[in-house]
Amino acid sequence: QSALTQPASVSGSPGQSITISCTGTSSDVGGYNRVSWYQQHPGKAPKLLIYEASNRPSGVPDRFSGSKSGNTASLTISGLQAEDEADYYCCSYRSGSSYVFGSGTRVTV
């Protein structure tokens, strides 16, 4: 099972905006609106940021937003803050009743 493709690292200054891409195929990202995003700080469990490509759970700051076009989903962090420094993973449902994660992106502020 090949992982979804994410950039290994993205960096930005406080207050800036960054975007993380997540590229899959028509069997996963492109075929369903079932993309989610997770933030993971070192030594911690992942935390849900975005579900169904663009929906934000309650409690997640509106600085985090998601979108999808074709086989690529994106996570944008606006007004970057120091506490946003973490690893970010996308995830998609894949045909055949499985799930696939992205390779992960290290965000440096």
Add this chain to the structure above:
Amino acid sequence: QVQLVESGGGVVQPGRSLKLSCAASGFPFSNHAIHWIRQAPGRGLEWVAVVSNDGGTIYYADSVKGRFTISRDNSRSTMYLQLNSLRAEDTAIYYCVREPYLVVAVATFYFDWWGQGALVTVSS
């Protein structure tokens, strides 16, 4: 407060077996599908398996199919992962993860609550 607490991790030799448990509290356990997701040291996340709310539907990743068995006991609010024929590449933190629901028994396809994980090390 929602809690998922994994236990049963440890060091095991290649080819041997181990059983992980996940004790849930703070929510109606029998309403939710539950997944196992793992993370090898310094690596990314990998989905392992899912069991539906009533235990009747189960799916596995190809990498563990035939070797791992997921199950649940709703009377004890506990789910399990039996790991057999373990390999070095199974070394990872294993997370017990809840899938939310809007309608019981209808999948939502994302994960809203994660346990802190149990470390499984396969080494001779």
